[in-house]
Amino acid sequence: MVAFEVPEIDYTRYTNRQLAAVPLAILAVALLIIAGWYVVTGAPVSPGLDFTGGAELRVAVDAPSDQARAQIQETFDPAPATIRSVPNDNTYILTFQTDSADISSLEEQARAAGFEVESSYTVSPSFGSRTQMLALGGVAFAFVGMSVLVFLMFRTFVPSIAVVLSAFSDIVVPVALMNVLGIDLTLGTVAALLMIIGYSVDSDILLNNHILRRSGGFYESTHRAMRTGVTMTLTSLAAMVVMTIVATLFGIQLLAAIGTVLVFGLTTDLMNTYMLNLSLLRWYKYEGVSN
Numbered sequence: 001m002v003a004f005e006v007p008e009i010d011y012t013r014y015t016n017r018q019l020a021a022v023p024l025a026i027l028a029v030a031l032l033i034i035a036g037w038y039v040v041t042g043a044p045v046s047p048g049l050d051f052t053g054g055a056e057l058r059v060a061v062d063a064p065s066d067q068a069r070a071q072i073q074e075t076f077d078p079a080p081a082t083i084r085s086v087p088n089d090n091t092y093i094l095t096f097q098t099d100s101a102d103i104s105s106l107e108e109q110a111r112a113a114g115f116e117v118e119s120s121y122t123v124s125p126s127f128g129s130r131t132q133m134l135a136l137g138g139v140a141f142a143f144v145g146m147s148v149l150v151f152l153m154f155r156t157f158v159p160s161i162a163v164v165l166s167a168f169s170d171i172v173v174p175v176a177l178m179n180v181l182g183i184d185l186t187l188g189t190v191a192a193l194l195m196i197i198g199y200s201v202d203s204d205i206l207l208n209n210h211i212l213r214r215s216g217g218f219y220e221s222t223h224r225a226m227r228t229g230v231t232m233t234l235t236s237l238a239a240m241v242v243m244t245i246v247a248t249l250f251g252i253q254l255l256a257a258i259g260t261v262l263v264f265g266l267t268t269d270l271m272n273t274y275m276l277n278l279s280l281l282r283w284y285k286y287e288g289v290s291n
Helices: 016-041 065-075 103-112 125-154 157-181 187-213 218-249 253-286
Strands: 054-060 082-085 091-096 116-123
Touching: 016 157, 016 253, 054 103, 065 082, 065 091, 065 103, 103 116, 116 125, 125 157, 125 187, 157 187, 157 253, 187 218, 187 253, 218 253
Parallel strands: none
Antiparallel strands: 054 091, 054 116, 082 091
């Protein structure tokens, strides 16, 4: 059996500012990306079909990739908003984000062009708008509820704000990367963001509990927390990487998007927990109001 041993990091080599600088810089860049995206598109992240309404067709086209895309563009009226190919297959997933996207008409156009329609579904714009409000409201409620619970647990400002700030960054960075990589906000990616909140709070509270409530020195407690927390996060991260690769190879776009967001979130959580959160806890322990 292969044993994984978390290395003991010599945190005394780094000041609190050095530890916090990288996570805060990445958070600032992520916020700039989201703000720029909002200015350009009117939304902090591009909503998917689940939230905008429209239609999706999955069609098989017996032609080379470049020729197939050209045929698809010429076939449909209105033209598809996005065309995604399924790897190692002649299948294409088309989305039509428009009020006039009539699924029956689109299927007829596809069959008239010689395409095989494998599946289709529609979402009305009004239903998508309500779904978006409920989904984003759920994320906001989960984050606020998590923040209140953390403050009730620790009852001190710095340890509590460290957990909340880390969780906030764990959400913001993946959202910014979704914009960069062209991943839409859907019910699946919203679920991934909710999972990230859970992962983040779990690892941060684990670190806070070991340092503030258990016996042992600061660095001894830190390494003890890392042995559990890092192992737990890396195990989840490895599982998400495998899921993302497999889903991408088989053209399962929803699982690929969820896995990608979770990989970003878990990686960000490792950085925020053991750099940003830890620097705030060390400042609180040795220089802050705890003395």
